[in-house]
Amino acid sequence: MLEQDGTPHPARRTRLVLLLPYAWLLAFFLAPFLIVLKISFAQTVIAMPPYLPVLDLAAGWQGLVRFAHGLTLDGYRLIASDPLYLSSYLKSLKVAALSTLILLALGYPIAYGIARSPRGWQPLLVMAVVLPFWTSFLIRVYAWINILQRDGLLNDVLMALHVVHRRPEWLASDTAIYIGIVYSYLPFMVLPLYATLEKMDASLLEAAADLGCTRASAFWRVTLPLSLPGVAAGALLCFIPIVGEFVIPDLLGGSRTLMIGQTLWMEFFANRDWPVASALAVALLVLLLVPIFFYERLQRRQLVGLR
Amino acid sequence: MRRTASLFNVVSVALGLVFLYLPIAILVIYSFNASRLVTVWGGWSLAWYRALLTDTAMQQSAWISLRVAALSASLATLLGTFAAIALARMGRFRGRLLFSGMVYAPLVMPEVITGLSLLLLFVALQVDRGFWTITIAHTTLTLCFVTVIVQARLIGFDRSLEEAAMDLGCPPLKTFLTVTLPLIAPAVAAGWMLAFSLSLDDLVIASFTTGPGATTLPIRIYSQVRLGVKPEINAVCTIMIAVVALGTVAASLMAKAGAARRARAALAAQV
Numbered sequence: 001m002l003e004q005d006g007t008p009h010p011a012r013r014t015r016l017v018l019l020l021p022y023a024w025l026l027a028f029f030l031a032p033f034l035i036v037l038k039i040s041f042a043q044t045v046i047a048m049p050p051y052l053p054v055l056d057l058a059a060g061w062q063g064l065v066r067f068a069h070g071l072t073l074d075g076y077r078l079i080a081s082d083p084l085y086l087s088s089y090l091k092s093l094k095v096a097a098l099s100t101l102i103l104l105a106l107g108y109p110i111a112y113g114i115a116r117s118p119r120g121w122q123p124l125l126v127m128a129v130v131l132p133f134w135t136s137f138l139i140r141v142y143a144w145i146n147i148l149q150r151d152g153l154l155n156d157v158l159m160a161l162h163v164v165h166r167r168p169e170w171l172a173s174d175t176a177i178y179i180g181i182v183y184s185y186l187p188f189m190v191l192p193l194y195a196t197l198e199k200m201d202a203s204l205l206e207a208a209a210d211l212g213c214t215r216a217s218a219f220w221r222v223t224l225p226l227s228l229p230g231v232a233a234g235a236l237l238c239f240i241p242i243v244g245e246f247v248i249p250d251l252l253g254g255s256r257t258l259m260i261g262q263t264l265w266m267e268f269f270a271n272r273d274w275p276v277a278s279a280l281a282v283a284l285l286v287l288l289l290v291p292i293f294f295y296e297r298l299q300r301r302q303l304v305g306l307r
Numbered sequence: 308m309r310r311t312a313s314l315f316n317v318v319s320v321a322l323g324l325v326f327l328y329l330p331i332a333i334l335v336i337y338s339f340n341a342s343r344l345v346t347v348w349g350g351w352s353l354a355w356y357r358a359l360l361t362d363t364a365m366q367q368s369a370w371i372s373l374r375v376a377a378l379s380a381s382l383a384t385l386l387g388t389f390a391a392i393a394l395a396r397m398g399r400f401r402g403r404l405l406f407s408g409m410v411y412a413p414l415v416m417p418e419v420i421t422g423l424s425l426l427l428l429f430v431a432l433q434v435d436r437g438f439w440t441i442t443i444a445h446t447t448l449t450l451c452f453v454t455v456i457v458q459a460r461l462i463g464f465d466r467s468l469e470e471a472a473m474d475l476g477c478p479p480l481k482t483f484l485t486v487t488l489p490l491i492a493p494a495v496a497a498g499w500m501l502a503f504s505l506s507l508d509d510l511v512i513a514s515f516t517t518g519p520g521a522t523t524l525p526i527r528i529y530s531q532v533r534l535g536v537k538p539e540i541n542a543v544c545t546i547m548i549a550v551v552a553l554g555t556v557a558a559s560l561m562a563k564a565g566a567a568r569r570a571r572a573a574l575a576a577q578v
Contacts, residue, residue, distance in 0.1 A: 018397060021390035021450065025409040028447040032424030035431055109319035116312045125320065132327050134551050136508040138525050139544040142532050143330035146337060149536060153333060186327065244417020246511050251532060261419045268423060281420045296411050
């Protein structure tokens with residue numbers, strides 16, 4: 001395992017280091033996807049498992065041919081024809097895009113503030129931002145139900161300040177979804193932003209000031225452009241999982257337009273339509289392929305940068 | 308970065324921290340509320356913690372969750388550290404692209420997809436679902452986080468230490484155990500902690516891969532939260548927050564003590 005980079009054949013014993021995780025990921029990450037792909041082309045039936053055709057390897061070639069004949073595009077056709085699914089995808093994209101923008105607007109000043117605080121404080125502040133991430137996601141969403149419910153604290157405060165005269169309903173709305181998502185994902189946005197801002201060379205700003213740049217224009221012309229990799233990393237790190245988010249819209253959102261994660265969950269658990277659920281998963285994955293690709297490239301480049 | 312924090316900087320960090328901590332603080336405070344109505348303050352009380360003592364279903368779920376988390380975090384730490392070593396030290400090998408793709412993808416993969424695909428695998432294999440299937444699913448989810456943390460550490464430290472050991476005739480395995488492992492130990496420990504807390508937290512993947520008799524704590528909390536806010540849930544959440552906070556503080560104290568010991572050792576070596 002300690003060979004020089006580029007050694008094509010590491011010693012046999014050290015091979016185990018690679019083979020164990022490789023085999024695990026092939027078995028429990030890649031193989032399941034192939035099964036999802038397979039079932040997305042199947043038909044729904046009332047049986048266990050609730051889909052047809054079932055691949056019968058014992059029947060040999062005959063079984064394979066019968067299996068191939070049984071495949072259909074019904075699941076995908078249904079997704080394409082029923083506006084319910086399309087609006088679900090669009091809503092997910094809209095929520096993810098808008099909350100990523102809000103997260104950027106909120107996260108950037110926080111990350112910037114931490115990066116400019118005294119050196120000794122920075123680890124403490126970073127830890128303070130990360131700590132809520134270590135507590136349960138579910139707990140953090142639940143905390144907001146406490147606050148947002150009709151006779152909750154937010155309405156108490158608004159009533160006391162005479163901002164509103166009747167208690168508005170906050171839960172079961174898109175506003176609640178945005179609050180929950182922004183709250184839960186804020187650490188994911190702040191950390192990559194802080195990482196790039198903290199590395200920035202202070203002399204660049206001094207040079208800008210020497211050349212007559214005001215503080216504001218130095219920010220727009222030097223700091224912001226240099227922090228764009230962090231912006232991209234934070235935005236992707238938030239956008240991708242938010243598109244498939246289930247818990248937050250399910251607990252805080254209304255039931256009018258579901259996000260795609262909820263629709264998939266419903267198809268699977270409530271309607272027991274496995275082929276359609278699988279087709280939804282495949283379509284969601286295709287949708288996310290481009291952002292995931294960019295995210296992986298960023299990750300790899302960052303690791304190379306550490307070298 | 309120039310270190311002159313403006314008023315704007317201070318205010319934005321302060322507001323950010325208030326935003327992050329206020330909801331949790333409210334949740335904790337209301338767990339000590341005597342009133343059954345969650346929104347009316349009826350004075351301090353431990354009633355809901357006492358109610359938890361007799362809630363055997365909740366205790367059972369907590370016990371299942373802790374066992375799944377400990378087991379899957381340990382497995383994930385082992386596999387994830389191996390994967391990190393392979394990625395950081397083995398250079399180019401056949402199938403590296405596929406391997407690194409599989410390592411990084413679960414980090415951002417929507418949980419509904421991971422959960423659904425693992426469930427379909429278990430159904431295809433005709434495995435009874437329950438404790439073990441959740442453990443396998445969580446191992447798969449969390450090992451990638453361990454890999455990223457450990458890999459960053461492996462790339463960050465000085466390779467010449469390993470090379471020196473091997474130049475002096477130390478075999479690779481022994482070099483790993485006596486030089487590399489102590490150096491990456493903090494990252495491995497951090498990886499385990501992260502894997503543990505992610506597993507303890509997961510609702511979606513556990514819901515897909517669970518079976519009869521294996522209701523984890525998040526699944527139980529979720530089913531009760533859907534019915535509305537209850538003070539008992541506030542109490543459970545407060546306990547979980549306390550455990551996590553204590554764990555994090557203990558870990559950072561341990562890291563500090565380790566750093567101090569190393570500094571002393573380095574000083575002693577110089578003298």
